[in-house]
Amino acid sequence: xxxxxxxxxxxxxxxxxxxxxxxxxxxxxxxxxxxxxxxxxxxxxxxxxxxxxxxxxxxxxxxxxxxxxxxxxxxxxxxxxxxxxxxxxxxxxxxxxxxxxxxxxxxxxxxxxxxxxxxxxxxxxxxxxxxxxxxxxxxxxxxxxxxxxxxxxxxxxxxxxxxxxxxxxxxxxxxxxxxxxxxxxxxxxxxxxxxxxxxxxxxxxxxxxxxxxxxxxxxxxxxxxxxxxxxxxxxxxxxxxxxxxxxxxxxxxxxxxxxxxxxxxxxxxxx
Numbered sequence: 001x002x003x004x005x006x007x008x009x010x011x012x013x014x015x016x017x018x019x020x021x022x023x024x025x026x027x028x029x030x031x032x033x034x035x036x037x038x039x040x041x042x043x044x045x046x047x048x049x050x051x052x053x054x055x056x057x058x059x060x061x062x063x064x065x066x067x068x069x070x071x072x073x074x075x076x077x078x079x080x081x082x083x084x085x086x087x088x089x090x091x092x093x094x095x096x097x098x099x100x101x102x103x104x105x106x107x108x109x110x111x112x113x114x115x116x117x118x119x120x121x122x123x124x125x126x127x128x129x130x131x132x133x134x135x136x137x138x139x140x141x142x143x144x145x146x147x148x149x150x151x152x153x154x155x156x157x158x159x160x161x162x163x164x165x166x167x168x169x170x171x172x173x174x175x176x177x178x179x180x181x182x183x184x185x186x187x188x189x190x191x192x193x194x195x196x197x198x199x200x201x202x203x204x205x206x207x208x209x210x211x212x213x214x215x216x217x218x219x220x221x222x223x224x225x226x227x228x229x230x231x232x233x234x235x236x237x238x239x240x241x242x243x244x245x246x247x248x249x250x251x252x253x254x255x256x257x258x259x260x261x262x263x264x265x266x267x268x269x270x271x
Contacts, residue, residue: 151177
C-alpha cells in the first residue's frame with residue numbers, strides 16, 4: 001500500500017487542507033483563506049494592489065435594500081395592474097415617444113417599472129435577483145441605485161432616438177445595465193481561471209439575450225443596447241475610483257448619475 005500525501009497550508013505546515021488559492025494555486029487553510037469576487041485567495045494574492053479592493057465575508061453578507069425595494073415595487077405595480085387594468089397604466093406611464101417629446105419626460109423613468117406580462121416581469125426580476133445583490137454589496141446601495149436609474153434612462157433615451165411609435169415598458173434597459181456592469185467587471189478578471197470562466201458564461205448569456213429580438217416580436221432592442229452601454233461605462237468610471245469610504249461612495253454615485261444624464265442629453269440633441 002502507498003502512503004497518501006497530505007496537503008498542508010503553505011503558511012501553517014501543521015494544518016491539513018483541501019483549499020488552494022485561486023490565483024497562485026498554493027494550499028491554504030481556513031484561517032488564511034480570503035474571500036474575493038473570483039474565489040478564495042491566499043493573503044498575498046488578496047492584498048490590495050493599485051485600485052483593487054478586498055471584499056470581506058461581512059461585505060458579501062451585507063443587506064441589499066435597494067435591490068429588494070426594486071423587486072417589491074416592480075412586482076407590486078404589476079399586481080396593481082390586475083386591479084386597475086394594465087393597459088391603463090401602460091398608456092398613462094409607458095414610454096410613448098411622441099408624448100415624451102411633448103414634455104412628459106417622467107415616462108422615461110416610469111416605463112421601467114411597468115411590464116407587459118408575467119414572462120416579462122419574471123425574466124427581468126429574476127435577472128435583478130441574480131445580478132443585483134453582489135453589485136450593491138460591493139459598490140454600495142447609493143451607487144447601485146444610481147446605476148440602475150441611469151441604465152434605465154439610457155435605455156429609454158436609446159428608444160427615444162429610435163423614433164419608434166409604439167409604447168415601451170419594462171426594466172430591460174436597467175437589467176442590461178447590470179449585464180454591462182458584470183461584463184465590464186469580469187473582463188478585467190479574465191486572466192484568472194475563475195474570472196475567465198465567469199466572463200465566458202456571462203458573454204454567452206448576454207449574446208442569447210441580445211439575439212432574442214430576432215426570434216421574439218415586440219422587443220425594444222434599442223433599450224437593451226442603451227442600458228448595456230450605460231452599464232459598461234459606469235463600471236469603467238467606478239474602476240477609476242478606489243476606496244470604500246463616504247467620499248468614494250459619493251463619487252461613484254455621481255459618476256453613475258452622470259452617465260444617465262449624458263445619455264438623456266445626447267438623445268435630446270439627436271431628436
